[in-house]
Amino acid sequence: MRRWILLGAGTVxxxxxxxxxxxxxxxxxxxxxxxxxxxxxxxxxxAADQMIARESxxxxxxxxxxxxxPVHERFASAGAPVDRDTLFQVxxxxxxxxxxxxxxxxxxxxxxxxxxxxxxxxxxxxxxxxFDNRQVTVRRVLSHTAGLTDGLGYGGFxxxxxxxxxxxxxxRAADASPGADGAVRVGLQPGAGWKYSGGGYAxxxxxxxxxxxxxxxxxxxxxVLDPLGMTRSxxxxxxxxxANVAEIYGPGGKKxxxxxxxxxxxxxxxxxxxxxxxxxxxxxxxxxxxPAGRGVLKxxxxxxxxxxxxxxxxxxxxxxxxxxxxxxxxxDFIVGHDGNNFPxxxxxxRFDPASGDGIVVLETGDDLLATRLAGEWVFWRTxxxxxxxxxxxxxxxxxxxxxxWGVILLGAGIVGWRLxxxxx
Numbered sequence: 001m002r003r004w005i006l007l008g009a010g011t012v013x014x015x016x017x018x019x020x021x022x023x024x025x026x027x028x029x030x031x032x033x034x035x036x037x038x039x040x041x042x043x044x045x046x047a048a049d050q051m052i053a054r055e056s057x058x059x060x061x062x063x064x065x066x067x068x069x070p071v072h073e074r075f076a077s078a079g080a081p082v083d084r085d086t087l088f089q090v091x092x093x094x095x096x097x098x099x100x101x102x103x104x105x106x107x108x109x110x111x112x113x114x115x116x117x118x119x120x121x122x123x124x125x126x127x128x129x130x131f132d133n134r135q136v137t138v139r140r141v142l143s144h145t146a147g148l149t150d151g152l153g154y155g156g157f158x159x160x161x162x163x164x165x166x167x168x169x170x171x172r173a174a175d176a177s178p179g180a181d182g183a184v185r186v187g188l189q190p191g192a193g194w195k196y197s198g199g200g201y202a203x204x205x206x207x208x209x210x211x212x213x214x215x216x217x218x219x220x221x222x223x224v225l226d227p228l229g230m231t232r233s234x235x236x237x238x239x240x241x242x243a244n245v246a247e248i249y250g251p252g253g254k255k256x257x258x259x260x261x262x263x264x265x266x267x268x269x270x271x272x273x274x275x276x277x278x279x280x281x282x283x284x285x286x287x288x289x290x291p292a293g294r295g296v297l298k299x300x301x302x303x304x305x306x307x308x309x310x311x312x313x314x315x316x317x318x319x320x321x322x323x324x325x326x327x328x329x330x331x332d333f334i335v336g337h338d339g340n341n342f343p344x345x346x347x348x349x350r351f352d353p354a355s356g357d358g359i360v361v362l363e364t365g366d367d368l369l370a371t372r373l374a375g376e377w378v379f380w381r382t383x384x385x386x387x388x389x390x391x392x393x394x395x396x397x398x399x400x401x402x403x404x405w406g407v408i409l410l411g412a413g414i415v416g417w418r419l420x421x422x423x424x
Contacts, residue, residue, distance in 0.1 A: 011412040018404050026397050027385060034380040044380050045072040048373055052076055058249025058344065058365020061086060061273040062373070068281030068356035073273070078253050078365065084274040085232060088246045088362035089258065090347040091339030094235070094269035095201045097224060097279070099142050099321020102204050103301050104223045110211055113139040117203060122210040124167045127185050135190035138207070141200040142320040143309035149187030152198030153177030154267045155342060156259025169262040170202055177342075194310040194318060198266045205265035216265060227296045228282050230275040235264040245270065249365035250343035256364075267341060273360050280351040280358045306335050306353060317387055326384035330354040334378050338371050338388060348374035357381065368392065
């Protein structure tokens with residue numbers, strides 16, 4: 001009997017040790033190889049180009065940035081050529097720039113981060129809930145900790161289909177992505193945890209319009225885009241379209257349509273690799289002494305946006321409108337935002353505020369290539385695993401973990417079978 005107890009206890013210990021070592025190794029990147037030797041920009045650029053040549057199935061623009069300046073660019077297209085000024089629809093990456101717009105109002109004293117959102121809304125209010133809606137603050141909406149349970153995801157409206165008014169969309173989005181509730185409401189205790197909410201950023205669109213009295217696109221152009229030199233970027237493509245807009249491709253290289261959005265703040269920014277490079281450069285002091293923020297935002301406001309405001313599984317993951325991808329080794333984070341939308345739009349921007357180094361990848365035709373490239377850059381740059389890469393690889397990780405458990409249990413079974421044979 002004692003042998004069986006020891007076998008059972010030993011098996012549990014080995015399972016626990018295997019799980020702890022494997023999970024730690026995965027999070028710390030023990031099993032991962034960088035695309036190139038750390039610090040070798042030329043080798044990383046060559047490896048990224050090879051990855052693009054193998055996997056790109058539509059349009060792609062890559063900008064590798066050092067000290068706020070592009071040091072390597074790569075463009076690929078299945079159709080009309082693209083370049084550094086080509087406009088791509090960037091899906092949820094739009095939220096980062098929307099957050100900048102909200103923070104301009106904070107800097108101007110027109111919005112208080114810790115005031116209830118309803119304070120600033122004139123045309124729509126959060127519906128009554130079992131929770132205290134006064135705890136739904138601007139800060140919590142920007143960091144996805146407001147307890148909103150819309151689950152959005154916007155699919156958009158096809159050409160020729162009327163675009164739903166913003167107020168009606170907040171009540172129930174007609175273009176909610178599959179599986180999303182679609183109603184912007186408080187379904188969880190505000191401040192208790194992180195839950196992604198595209199509807200929260202539609203709420204920020206309404207806030208900007210109600211506070212300023214201007215259309216969202218007009219305010220963002222006047223207060224953010226033009227002052228930062230992002231002069232080609234726009235939340236709304238007006239007819240006739242400007243020149244040099246990237247075609248959208250679905251999986252397999254099939255052309256797709258450009259959907260239009262009510263929640264332009266959350267999903268509809270059109271921007272270019274060149275404009276996002278300018279935005280990344282503006283996150284730190286310029287070579288001519290221009291301050292971080294370039295007068296659009298205070299340097300202290302940019303730092304506040306990068307400060308951790310939400311955590312998951314013990315890891316800091318979100319600031320104000322920014323994803324915290326990994327520690328940068330200098331007391332800050334590699335930050336930025338990603339975008340994904342139907343049929344295969346994937347965009348990524350990452351940067352290190354300490355150095356001004358970064359990467360921009362805008363693409364259509366593959367739903368994860370941009371995120372994978374950007375995640376590889378983070379690991380190459382810091383030696384830390386990008387948080388999104390961990391989530392992307394969770395199925396593969398669980399499979400390997402389960403195989404290890406199976407081997408351990410099989411070994412324990414063999415030992416038990418032998419012990420049983422000896423007793424006979």
